[in-house]
Amino acid sequence: MEMIRTENLVYEYEKHDDEGNVVGMQRAIDDVGLHIKPGQFIAILGHNGSGKSTLAKHMNAILVPTGGTMWVDGKDTKKEENLWDVRQSAGMVFQNPDNQIIATVVEEDVGFGPENLGVPTEEIWERVEESLKSVGMLEYRHRSPNKLSGGQKQRVAIAGVVAMHPKCIVLDEPTAMLDPNGRKDVLRTVHRLHEQEHVTVILITHYMEEVVDADHVIVMDHGKIVMQGTPREIFSKVETLKEYRLDVPQVTMLAHELKKRGLPIKDGILRREELVEELCRLN
């Protein structure tokens, strides 16, 4: 069974003019078909307003499709009775680390999800401990979230989701408000979770460097999926990406420019070492 599947997914909302009258429908998601298998690491790219966040909110049944269907772990998200199952199977981490931490002590925040699920007290403690350990924040368990750095807060938020034992974690631009250290921290954590706990990861971002290690990259624009493939396939189309208001890692850009100027470099260079190797080969 697929972890997440959608068929002809559409999400429309009413558009208002200055006086608040409805002037028509706006399509935030336009006929999207997704097939995400368990254990995959999927990255969804797109500029602000491309519909990627709206799509993410569907995976957690915060929004339900206005057309088409989405199944999370085989369950139709539109059906009221599936709501809590869907939210438990697909945990969600949001952009602003401050606005998703509920408690004033780290461990209590991680316990919030399991509490809501009605997990027995002893098991909550076990879950809190193992989740904090898995994101490397165990030593901060008694701290106040206000005293943590952005990256640390985001890792606490991830632990809060992990403690609910989801099959899939959806991260909606988790690094957009962090500095480079925080970004690295969070990504390392996400990759470790993916490798060690075998959770399905859906990473929504507009930073290209973050998708280099994904299994599969999806590019969205105007609510549609406009490109799909391995990172290498995606990054070999520098010009197309630019049309979608995206940008490629500096190394890929450099390789692309050199190729344009006549150096026979292969397409889709993602890493520094690759480029250096390729240039040495040519020399």
Add this chain to the structure above:
Amino acid sequence: MIRDITIGQYYPANSIIHRLDPRVKIVCTLIYMISLFVINNVCGYALALLFLVFVIKASGVPFKFIVKGLKPIVVLLLITVLFNLFLTGTGTILFQAGFLKITDQGLRTAVFMAVRLVFLIMGASIMTFTTTPNALTDGIEKLLHPLNKIKVPVHEVAMMMSIALRFIPILLEETDKIMKAQIARGADFESGNIIQRAKSMIPILVPLFVSAFRRANDLALAMEARCYRGGEGRTKMKPLLYKNRDYMAYAGMILYTIAVVIVGRVLSFHVWIF
């Protein structure tokens, strides 16, 4: 400047007071507060002071910290003292200058009021310094749980309180940032009359409200995403269970109450007018 307010903050430590059940601390603080208003002689206050000092010592919170908590009430304290001092008409006149006169009763009420207020704030801050806001709301929730039967949404109110406590420091910091940004745009919050000053708050309040609503919206989504659906069917990570030390604390409180009553009856002599 806003950061100086220590009242309501939690002081992390692992003292016996910290480990007490929040219900014990809430109930005892209330009893202590009531006792402050019942006591009306110097021996009683000596006892109240003794009790306070004992608790402060046991809590491991530096004295300096607790005193800082008094800062925001200094003005209130002064007003109360001055009112009582000059506006109590009855009693023997101790001092008179024009229409201002101080009577012995006035002096007495003024001093007692000041002592009460200071002890009250210190007692309450000991509670907040030693109890995490979440534990505090848990305690309130559990104490008020019987009210659920008459349809009072106790869980929801407690949840709101704990969220408010989490966001107060964040919003204070944000206020600071917005203020600085508007100062950088030449805003002036200090000069002008009251109306002008009130008007000058708009550039701070509008962005602050917008941000608070945005945060509230985000937080509601995040809570729903983590399967929050009200108090129904929820378990607790830290359920409140009375332990031996809690019973001991209650016993101690009962002893204190008895002592206050006895002191009131037996040692009710006065030192001068107090």
Add this chain to the structure above:
Amino acid sequence: MSIKLEHINYIYSEGTAYEKAAIKDICLEIKEGEFIGIIGHTGSGKSTLIQHLNGILKATSGELYCNGKNIYEEGYPMKELRNYVGLVFQYPEHQLFEVDVMKDVCFGPKNQGISPEECEKRAREALELVGLKEKYYTRSPFDLSGGQKRRAAIAGVLAMHPQVLVLDEPTAGLDPKGRDDILEQISMLHKRTNMTVILVSHSMEDIAKYVDRIIVMNKGEVMYEGKPKEVFRHYKELEKIGLAAPQVTYVMKELKEKGIPVSDDATTVEEAVEEILRGMKGAVK
């Protein structure tokens, strides 16, 4: 016309348990018309530093001279300093509050005591400088998109006609295109107005492309200072504190180590392309 900092120290919550030195012994000179980048990660003191430049924070010790005058001397007109140095905070769009964009941009000049007509003239110029189209002037600032809000907020400071413009992470939270657009706009603004511009960022790649001089902050101190090329020579040390040099710098170093005759000075993609092509002439088809 310059700003000079001499041995500036700033200590947070002095005399309490939370006492912490935010910046230590900062000595800097900022000359007229310079385009400066200040880099450091969160907590490095860069935000504290810039808040000294317009007197919002007062140094615990040290002196700050603006055009040769000590701003900490009694009677120094702080208001003038604030007109002279315009400070745009991080997420400036969070400070928008007026009913429409035009009014919001006018807020600064109005506070300076400028006539309404002149305010509007300045606001128009400022909005034009940040590239916000006229149709948005009468809209509520809350209805604008993220990038547009940011532009409106920057215009709000520009309309005050500062000689020095300080921007604290102007690209935070924007998508790649939004980020490039804003940086291009700022760079153009610098060229057109010859204002001194100070750009605070944690992205080396963003900064390398535009600025004349980089100041690297770490733990409250100035760690390196100089032209981008000079600063990036310390890429190994920068990496240790979590501030990697641009990827191209690494590529060039590695190529040089592998014996390809290139100079390892390049800091931008454009420079690197030219340098590699020069060094590898033989391989071009």
